[in-house]
Each structure stands twice: as structure tokens, then as C-alpha cells.
Amino acid sequence: MRGRLVIIDDDRAFREVLEAVLLDEDYEVLVAPDGTEGLRLVAEKHPELVLLDLRMPDIEGLEVLRRIKTSTPEVAVVMMTAFGSIKTAVDSIRQGAFDFLTKPFDLEELKNTISNALTLRKLSQENQALRTILKQQTLDFPEITGLGPRIQQVFSLMKRVSQHDVTVLLTGESGTGKELVARALHRQGIRSEGPFVAVNCAALSESLLETELFGHEKGSFTGATGTRLGRFELAKGGTLFLDEVGDMSALMQAKLLRVLQEGEFERVGGNRPIATDIRLVVATNKDLPSEVAARRFREDLYYRLNVVAIFLPPLRERREDIPLLVTRFLAEFGLRYQRPVETVAPEALARLCAYHWPGNVRELKHCIEQAVLLGDGPVLMPEHLPFELAAGVSLSDTPSEALGLEAVEAQHILGVLKQCRWNRNQASEMLGLHRNTLREKIRRFGLGPDLMV
Ligand SMILES: Nc1ncnc2c1ncn2[C@@H]1O[C@H](COP(=O)(O)OP(=O)(O)OP(=O)(O)O)[C@@H](O)[C@H]1O
Ligand SMILES: [Mg+2]
Numbered sequence: 001m002r003g004r005l006v007i008i009d010d011d012r013a014f015r016e017v018l019e020a021v022l023l024d025e026d027y028e029v030l031v032a033p034d035g036t037e038g039l040r041l042v043a044e045k046h047p048e049l050v051l052l053d054l055r056m057p058d059i060e061g062l063e064v065l066r067r068i069k070t071s072t073p074e075v076a077v078v079m080m081t082a083f084g085s086i087k088t089a090v091d092s093i094r095q096g097a098f099d100f101l102t103k104p105f106d107l108e109e110l111k112n113t114i115s116n117a118l119t120l121r122k123l124s125q126e127n128q129a130l131r132t133i134l135k136q137q138t139l140d141f142p143e144i145t146g147l148g149p150r151i152q153q154v155f156s157l158m159k160r161v162s163q164h165d166v167t168v169l170l171t172g173e174s175g176t177g178k179e180l181v182a183r184a185l186h187r188q189g190i191r192s193e194g195p196f197v198a199v200n201c202a203a204l205s206e207s208l209l210e211t212e213l214f215g216h217e218k219g220s221f222t223g224a225t226g227t228r229l230g231r232f233e234l235a236k237g238g239t240l241f242l243d244e245v246g247d248m249s250a251l252m253q254a255k256l257l258r259v260l261q262e263g264e265f266e267r268v269g270g271n272r273p274i275a276t277d278i279r280l281v282v283a284t285n286k287d288l289p290s291e292v293a294a295r296r297f298r299e300d301l302y303y304r305l306n307v308v309a310i311f312l313p314p315l316r317e318r319r320e321d322i323p324l325l326v327t328r329f330l331a332e333f334g335l336r337y338q339r340p341v342e343t344v345a346p347e348a349l350a351r352l353c354a355y356h357w358p359g360n361v362r363e364l365k366h367c368i369e370q371a372v373l374l375g376d377g378p379v380l381m382p383e384h385l386p387f388e389l390a391a392g393v394s395l396s397d398t399p400s401e402a403l404g405l406e407a408v409e410a411q412h413i414l415g416v417l418k419q420c421r422w423n424r425n426q427a428s429e430m431l432g433l434h435r436n437t438l439r440e441k442i443r444r445f446g447l448g449p450d451l452m453v
Helices: 014-026 035-045 059-069 086-095 107-136 149-162 177-190 206-212 250-262 288-293 299-305 321-337 345-354 358-376 400-419 424-431 436-445
Strands: 004-008 028-030 049-054 076-081 099-102 166-169 196-200 238-244 279-284 308-311
Touching: 004 014, 004 035, 014 028, 014 107, 028 035, 035 049, 035 059, 049 059, 049 107, 049 436, 059 076, 059 086, 076 086, 076 107, 086 099, 099 107, 107 321, 107 345, 149 177, 149 308, 149 436, 166 177, 177 238, 177 279, 196 206, 206 250, 250 299, 288 299, 321 345, 321 358, 345 358, 400 424, 400 436, 424 436
Parallel strands: 004 028, 004 049, 049 076, 076 099, 166 279, 166 308, 196 238, 238 279
Antiparallel strands: none
């Protein structure tokens, strides 16, 4: 049985044809001749979907739709009418109908519409589950969304280093979350009471970068009318984040190396050494080993910076996180723009999951922001997505539903394991899973006690 449907239509012959066709398609079918009876069936039998005639003798179709959506919003409603007026179609979609069929309609069209509506309904429920996860996310780094094994590895490293002053080198393509991780390390670390100071080393010329980092003494150069503190001093007691460190000039590389070796620096034009009191986090989207090989980056500085390296994998290598990221950004932008989007149409989610995301999470985030702004209803549709995403994707290519479910499952298992303090016997009992099955799932989701304590 593929689902329970209710047909509400006053035209008896039509009702019977539909009933026969849908029974044949392996649906359970209930029928009602008017709105009153239809509403009763919906309330008592909890169908997944309602086929609703717009024009009926007792209660108007739109009113029936409104009542169904108020009492049981999870039920998908497909409207039918012989009077195809654009206005009523738009009205019913606004009121939450999934789709609109104009009589006479093709039976293939009917079957497709029903099966799409049911898939969407399922996804929407999963989306609810994902949202609950996001709300309860008591993870260590709640600002960073992700449940897959690749991002868990990142969390694991972050946890190991956050409580120490070791220098951290963040690498990864543009938009993978390096700055986000740098801030999270600071917020969770021992220096969280101190400031977080970021400098983009690629944005400034050599001499500007030097005074920016180390400050200058009054009169040290024309225009230096007062003493100015550099970022090393401003970050005192906190974290200094040097972004795009791979773009530093040879001279600045030499100066930075000296500061790291000696633990002190001087302001430009000054000679009083000032001790550094910072935790250093640096980031680059360059491949530093090859920069070193090409003699564009000092090898000795590379080793100083590369005490602990955290690599942020590109989004296309951790597609399992896409549904959760989409859910998070939808919630975020829905709120910001006062445009609540409840769910993502299956075709749209399939495209989001299949795209290669050269701009990584940043690109996904912008894409969802745009879709929220372009959208006009509770469902994010494929046409709200940028054109590039459409190429060569079909719904069956992508295990989008499985992805969503796996994320839910992984999160649940993780929660139970934590609760049992990683006692697997106890956890497998609580989960109702055989121990071997649990072990397999732990392995597949990349869960481990050192990841999440
Ligand atoms: N795992 C994540 N969860 C939620 N938001 C994320 C995640 N990863 C990245 N983002 C968001 O994506 C955007 C880009 O992230 P960020 O600026 O940290 O990337 P980056 O690696 O520093 O990129 P670049 O190399 O271009 O500077 C930010 O808005 C960030 O909040
Ligand atoms: Mg950045």
C-alpha cells in the first residue's frame, strides 16, 4: 500500500473513476461526496493526501482546504476543478494546497502529482526532524553545522586543540568555513574572555600590513602623528587570526617568523620589545607545501605555523551535510526576511545535493538566501535555484531522502552513545540494535568517543 487517500468530490461518476484508478495504483482510497463528510474522514482516518474538488454544494473547496490545513497541516491536498481559473489556483496554493489539477485531466498527470505530493510530504517530515536536531544541537560547536564523518573529524581536532595555546593552521578551499572555525576555536578555547582579532594578510600592502600587525611609534614615519597599537597588541590575551597567510610577502614572512621564534616584537619605529600574549590561528586556501616547493613560502615559517593543521573538506566531498545545512540556512534566512519556507521540493533538494559547489558552503548559503528571497510560498522549488544547478540532475540520481534520514539516525545514535558514556552494550540495548549493527553504524557515520564527549 503506497498511502491512504481521501477523494472529496460531489460528482459521483468522477469519484468512482478516480477511486478505481487509484486502487489500481495500490493506494488505499476513501471517498466523500461533500465537504462535511470529507472533513470527518480526514479527521478520523488520517490520510496522507486529499484530492479535493473546488466546487461543492455544502462547503466551498477553499474553505475545506483551509480547515484541513488548520487542523492537520501535514496532510497534502491536491485541488481539482472544472473551472480552471488562475486566481483560484493561486489562492489554493497560497492556502497550502500542493498542486492544482484542472478537469478534465490526464491520468498520468494525476498519478505524478499524487506521487510527488507524497514524496514531498515525507521530505517535509524529515525536514521537521532535521529542524528538531538543529534546535537541540548541544554539540560543542553549534555554529558549525554538519554530522557527516568528514566534519566530525574537524570537530575532533578542534576539541583537541581548543584548550591549548598551540598554533593552528586552517586549510581548505574558499568558503569551506575556515574563518568560522577560527572564531569557534576562540569562543570555545581558554582565551575566550580575550579579544578575537582578525587580519586579512592579502588585503594590505607590505608596509601597511607591517604597521597593522605591529603598530607604530609616534613619528616613526611621515603621518605617524601618534602611537598606534598593532593587531598583535590588540589581540593580547585573546586570539590573533591571520587570514590568507599564504599571500604574505617574503619580508613579512621573515618578520612573522622572527616574532614566532622570539615570542616578542617591536612597534615600527620603536625598539622596546613587547612580549606576545596571543593564541595564533592562521588560514590559507593555498596549498602551502607546494608554495614551499616553489620557494614562495618559507619552509621554516611553514613548520612554525603547521603545528596542528585542520583541513576543511570541500562541500562536494561531504554531501551528506547538505540537507542539514539547507535546513539551517532556510531557518536563518526565513527568519531574517520574514519569509518562512517550510520545506524543499524533492527535485530542488536533489539538485542541491548533486551540484559540485565550487564556492562551497558560502555558495550554498547565498543560494538559499536567494531562493528565500525569490520564493513566494512555503516550498522551495527548483525554479528558485540558480540556473547552474539544473544541469544533468534527475531525482533518481541522488539519494537525497536517504541522506536526510541518515543524518537523523547518526545524530540519534550519537545522542544515545553520549548518554551511555559510550558503553556500547548499554547503547545497543537502548537503541534496540544488535551490537554488531551498532558497531557497523558507528564505523559508517565515523562516530567515536574522542569526537564527542
Ligand atoms: N559548517 C558550516 N555551518 C554553517 N555555516 C557555515 C559552515 N561552513 C561555512 N559556513 C558559512 O559559510 C560562509 C563562508 O565561511 P568562511 O568565511 O568561514 O569561509 P572561508 O573558508 O574563510 O572562505 P575564504 O577562504 O573564501 O575566506 C560563512 O558565512 C560561514 O558562516
Ligand atoms: Mg575566510
